[in-house]
Amino acid sequence: xxxxxxxLKSIGNSRRLSFSDDFYYSADEKTIMGELPFKEILxxxxxxxxxxxxxxEYNGLKKTNKSILTSLLAHTEMFRFLHSGIIVSLTDTMxxxxxxxxxxxxxxxxxxxxxxxxxxxxxxxxxxxxKSLTGITQKEFNTFLKxxxxxxxxxxxxxxxxxxxxxxxxxxxxxxxxxxxxNFNEMNLNSFxxxxxxxxxxxxxxxxxxxxxxxxxxxxxxxxxxANNDTQNVRVDDIFGNKYKTxxxxxxxxxxxxxxxxxxxxxxxxxxxxxxVDKVHILTLLRPIIATGILTKEKKIFEYTNQRAPIxxxxxxxxxxKDKAIKTIETISKLSLLLYDIRKTYVEPLLDLQRKNFLRExxxxxxxxxxxxxxxxxxxxxxxxxxxxxxxxxxPYVNYNVEHIFPVLVYRVRxxxxxxxxxxxxxxxxxxxxxxxxxxxxxxxxxRKYIETKLKGLPTxxxxxxxxxxxxxxxxxxxxxLKHSYSLEESNYIEDNRYLIG
Amino acid sequence: MKIARVLEKYERFENNIEDLIRYAQEIIADLPxxxxxxxxxxxxxxxxxxxxxxxxxxxxxxxELIVSINLDPSQLITKFDLPEKTNPNIRLTRAxxxxxxxxDFHDIDRSMSFFKEVIVDKLNPFKKITRIQKEKIIxxxxxxxxxxxxxxxxxxxxxxxxxxxxxxxxxxxxPGKFLLKQKGRHxxxxxxxxxxASIQMRTIFK
Numbered sequence: 001x002x003x004x005x006x007x008l009k010s011i012g013n014s015r016r017l018s019f020s021d022d023f024y025y026s027a028d029e030k031t032i033m034g035e036l037p038f039k040e041i042l043x044x045x046x047x048x049x050x051x052x053x054x055x056x057e058y059n060g061l062k063k064t065n066k067s068i069l070t071s072l073l074a075h076t077e078m079f080r081f082l083h084s085g086i087i088v089s090l091t092d093t094m095x096x097x098x099x100x101x102x103x104x105x106x107x108x109x110x111x112x113x114x115x116x117x118x119x120x121x122x123x124x125x126x127x128x129x130x131k132s133l134t135g136i137t138q139k140e141f142n143t144f145l146k147x148x149x150x151x152x153x154x155x156x157x158x159x160x161x162x163x164x165x166x167x168x169x170x171x172x173x174x175x176x177x178x179x180x181x182x183n184f185n186e187m188n189l190n191s192f193x194x195x196x197x198x199x200x201x202x203x204x205x206x207x208x209x210x211x212x213x214x215x216x217x218x219x220x221x222x223x224x225x226x227a228n229n230d231t232q233n234v235r236v237d238d239i240f241g242n243k244y245k246t247x248x249x250x251x252x253x254x255x256x257x258x259x260x261x262x263x264x265x266x267x268x269x270x271x272x273x274x275x276x277v278d279k280v281h282i283l284t285l286l287r288p289i290i291a292t293g294i295l296t297k298e299k300k301i302f303e304y305t306n307q308r309a310p311i312x313x314x315x316x317x318x319x320x321x322k323d324k325a326i327k328t329i330e331t332i333s334k335l336s337l338l339l340y341d342i343r344k345t346y347v348e349p350l351l352d353l354q355r356k357n358f359l360r361e362x363x364x365x366x367x368x369x370x371x372x373x374x375x376x377x378x379x380x381x382x383x384x385x386x387x388x389x390x391x392x393x394x395x396p397y398v399n400y401n402v403e404h405i406f407p408v409l410v411y412r413v414r415x416x417x418x419x420x421x422x423x424x425x426x427x428x429x430x431x432x433x434x435x436x437x438x439x440x441x442x443x444x445x446x447x448r449k450y451i452e453t454k455l456k457g458l459p460t461x462x463x464x465x466x467x468x469x470x471x472x473x474x475x476x477x478x479x480x481x482l483k484h485s486y487s488l489e490e491s492n493y494i495e496d497n498r499y500l501i502g
Numbered sequence: 503m504k505i506a507r508v509l510e511k512y513e514r515f516e517n518n519i520e521d522l523i524r525y526a527q528e529i530i531a532d533l534p535x536x537x538x539x540x541x542x543x544x545x546x547x548x549x550x551x552x553x554x555x556x557x558x559x560x561x562x563x564x565x566e567l568i569v570s571i572n573l574d575p576s577q578l579i580t581k582f583d584l585p586e587k588t589n590p591n592i593r594l595t596r597a598x599x600x601x602x603x604x605x606d607f608h609d610i611d612r613s614m615s616f617f618k619e620v621i622v623d624k625l626n627p628f629k630k631i632t633r634i635q636k637e638k639i640i641x642x643x644x645x646x647x648x649x650x651x652x653x654x655x656x657x658x659x660x661x662x663x664x665x666x667x668x669x670x671x672x673x674x675x676x677p678g679k680f681l682l683k684q685k686g687r688h689x690x691x692x693x694x695x696x697x698x699a700s701i702q703m704r705t706i707f708k
Contacts, residue, residue, distance in 0.1 A: 349533050350533075352531070360523070360697070364698065385632065387632070387635075432535060
């Protein structure tokens with residue numbers, strides 16, 4: 001077993017692919033096709049390398065991955081005929097003979113799910129050779145990885161993606177399916193590691209040399225990776241985040257990154273940050289910007305609530321016009337930090353507390369008979385005053401989606417956001433001891449209306465309601481009252497820095 | 503006393519309880535703009551707030567007992583063998599009720615059987631308290647008694663209650679620790695129960 005582990009590590013640490021047979025090498029030297037043993041693909045890089053970045057992380061035992069897993073277990077010999085194969089982009093390649101390619105950087109652009117499944121099977125098999133898989137714990141599994149692979153940082157980095165939860169998904173699947181468990185138990189590890197998968201290789205440097213458009217290796221590799229994944233079920237978030245990572249970091253999130261440094265890391269692709277650090281997804285930072293109206297007409301603000309694709313499109317256009325919109329981009333960069341801080345410091349905790357308050361309040365109302373004109377009246381009557389039942393009925397109406405409420409709050413307060421004269425920092429111009437009360441009052445009124453609208457019965461869907469002008473008008477009176485009582489002044493700051501796209 | 507005024511008192515009590523819960527929850531939540539408070543201090547605070555909630559409850563039911571009797575004193579007159587024509591006001595009712603012996607309202611079962619003797623059935627709000635609410639009140643008072651005395655007897659009583667459904671604890675927990683569990687869920691449940699009992703009680707006037 002030790003010798004196999006050593007062999008796997010040696011392959012993983014090398015920058016070389018060794019084919020089972022002669023491969024096809026196109027005359028223009030841009031393409032290579034052939035077949036590789038599984039052991040060759042286990043630790044191929046796939047993200048943020050010079051050869052590009054694959055937008056998809058391993059997403060666990062979803063439907064397609066389950067089929068790949070069963071196919072790997074039941075038809076290992078046939079696998080290369082059943083599977084369309086993997087695609088890889090390589091830079092700085094050197095082809096010495098028709099069996100071996102040496103390279104500088106690698107990006108596994110297609111087949112990442114398959115690779116992780118093969119890797120999980122091999123790891124479980126190695127583990128099972130020494131210890132029983134029954135009752136395997138997270139600690140045991142992590143110790144196993146560390147004790148066998150800790151001498152290679154490159155391999156360990158990739159193994160961090162094989163979290164215990166993902167491994168136990170596969171294990172539970174085997175436990176529930178005797179047929180595949182038998183396949184797994186009877187499998188010969190060496191012959192599995194030498195089973196073949198078809199591979200296409202895009203050689204980035206020759207491809208690049210003949211392109212008219214000026215692109216670098218990373219852009220070409222990522223372009224290929226995104227296109228390879230386009231027909232698959234890849235999240236729009238991951239495609240956008242992957243493609244614009246550099247520009248987002250340089251322009252849109254510049255202030256955020258500078259201020260937060262490593263305290264809060266931005267996640268450009270969902271699930272990419274697995275370290276135990278505070279993280280924020282790009283969409284969480286981009287969405288509230290829309291509510292300020294700095295990029296769109298008023299009616300579009302409402303329409304874009306809780307949306308994904310149109311928001312990415314908007315920012316895509318903004319980045320394309322960055323030369324003309326540099327002032328707006330700078331403002332957005334500051335805004336995203338301020339709005340994030342407001343969300344984390346005030347909105348999320350206050351909403352959480354308010355939800356508990358409302359749950360108690362509406363439970364009391366239900367018992368008092370104050371919810372007779374709501375759509376849950378019948379359910380409440382038939383609960384016979386049972387508090388637990390009543391809570392179950394009420395809970396979905398009191399629950400909230402922060403992405404529904406936060407944009408309305410931002411829309412409400414956007415005119416009092418301003419730039420501090422001295423530092424150029426964007427601020428919410430209220431002292432720290434008064435700010436919680438300010439947001440508390442506004443949140444309560446917006447949230448209450450949100451619940452009451454749901455309880456009255458929505459004429460359309462909740463999504464349509466939260467994208468309506470009517471919803472965005474909630475809290476106007478409270479805002480005016482608060483503005484006067486705290487002597488706050490509105491400014492044209494957002495308007496002056498606007499760049500209309502949508 | 504008019505029903506509207508009676509209901510106002512209920513509301514005041516419910517608001518007082520709600521204030522206690524909100525205050526506790528803000529402290530428990532470790533709000534980012536507030537100073538973080540160590541768990542030990544939070545536990546002490548929750549214990550004090552539970553004692554306060556019990557005190558509010560006792561003063562509330564004492565008042566409601568008198569008010570309910572006063573709405574129709576016929577049962578009181580029978581119980582205390584008073585002249586039939588007696589028409590006591592609130593102060594007199596209180597004097598009669600508390601004249602014969604010391605009364606506290608720590609034991610909800612004992613209290614309720616007394617209430618049944620002195621309040622006419624159709625105006626007895628206490629009979630509206632549900633079985634589950636009563637059980638929670640009994641449990642809250644086990645904590646209250648332990649906190650008030652720290653006696654071995656009260657500790658054993660509380661431990662036995664911990665061991666039963668729904669908690670099923672095997673070891674004894676100091677009340678503060680118990681109340682703080684799950685971001686103060688036990689505290690909220692027990693204290694809000696006083697409010698829910700009040701809401702249930704006032705349905706007698708519907």
